[in-house]
Amino acid sequence: MTRPRVAVHKFSSCDGCQLAFLNLGETLLQLNEQVDILHFLEAGMNDASADVDIAFVEGSLSTPDELTRIRQVRANSRYLVSIGACATSGGLQALRNLDGNHDEWRDAIYARPEFIRTLKEVRPIAAEVRVDLELWGCPVSSTQILAAIRALLFGVAPVDDRDRVCLECKRQQAVCVMVTQGIPCMGPVTRTGCGALCPRFGRDCYGCYSPSETAQTATLARRFSGLGLLPDAIARRFWLINSQAPPFLQTGRVFHRSAASDPDD
Numbered sequence: 001m002t003r004p005r006v007a008v009h010k011f012s013s014c015d016g017c018q019l020a021f022l023n024l025g026e027t028l029l030q031l032n033e034q035v036d037i038l039h040f041l042e043a044g045m046n047d048a049s050a051d052v053d054i055a056f057v058e059g060s061l062s063t064p065d066e067l068t069r070i071r072q073v074r075a076n077s078r079y080l081v082s083i084g085a086c087a088t089s090g091g092l093q094a095l096r097n098l099d100g101n102h103d104e105w106r107d108a109i110y111a112r113p114e115f116i117r118t119l120k121e122v123r124p125i126a127a128e129v130r131v132d133l134e135l136w137g138c139p140v141s142s143t144q145i146l147a148a149i150r151a152l153l154f155g156v157a158p159v160d161d162r163d164r165v166c167l168e169c170k171r172q173q174a175v176c177v178m179v180t181q182g183i184p185c186m187g188p189v190t191r192t193g194c195g196a197l198c199p200r201f202g203r204d205c206y207g208c209y210s211p212s213e214t215a216q217t218a219t220l221a222r223r224f225s226g227l228g229l230l231p232d233a234i235a236r237r238f239w240l241i242n243s244q245a246p247p248f249l250q251t252g253r254v255f256h257r258s259a260a261s262d263p264d265d
């Protein structure tokens with residue numbers, strides 16, 4: 001019997017989600033006995049054009065070359081799983097989409113902008129090819145990756161957990177930083193997956209895992225306002241990591257516009 005074939009591809013990203021694979025440690029070595037990992041540059045395997053059963057894709061589409069490459073990855077893969085905020089919503093680099101002034105940013109940042117070939121807008125993987133499963137997070141968690149591999153190898157649909165971080169926060173018996181300290185926290189509108197990591201360490205949630213189901217973003221934004229955040233600061237909370245995820249994008253826009261119309265606010 002042939003072993004399932006797996007690839008991990010990198011697009012525009014910081015490699016943090018690939019590190020979530022490497023953080024599996026001994027489990028990754030055991031996994032390597034069950035599957036053939038054919039392409040995973042961070043781990044030393046290099047066969048980018050291999051036909052595989054599961055292709056994991058980290059990173060956003062930011063250059064014309066990446067558009068060509070993702071189509072090839074899709075054609076070579078039975079299942080394609082996008083991993084992390086960059087791949088699922090464009091990530092931090094998609095902040096430039098908000099401004100719509102690609103050329104100005106490029107010319108200001110690079111010493112020789114004439115050598116830079118980038119797309120006007122950063123896109124998530126699903127904007128260009130069919131994606132079978134999206135694992136959100138910045139970075140994704142090792143537990144999520146392992147659960148997805150297991151499910152796909154056993155031929156069952158992976159669980160798409162869209163609970164709020166608040167629910168996980170309560171399960172972990174963390175003290176609520178918003179209620180007890182008045183710190184604005186994105187947990188009520190953010191999907192879990194991190195195990196409420198930040199609140200467990202007394203910090204507010206930054207919204208790394210994208211909008212949860214039925215995310216009441218406008219209500220939370222009003223609560224942030226009640227806690228003293230100015231409109232532009234509220235917009236920045238929603239736009240920090242997943243600015244292109246629709247509920248975060250829209251609520252951010254409302255407060256950004258409000259800040260622009262009243263610069264003293």
Ligand code: SF4
Nearest residue numbers: 013016084085138139
């Ligand atoms: S989602 Fe976050 S951790 Fe993953 S590659 Fe993008 S910036 Fe890095």
Ligand code: SF4
Nearest residue numbers: 166169176177185187
């Ligand atoms: S700390 Fe944040 S995530 Fe935890 S219960 Fe409070 S609002 Fe929700």
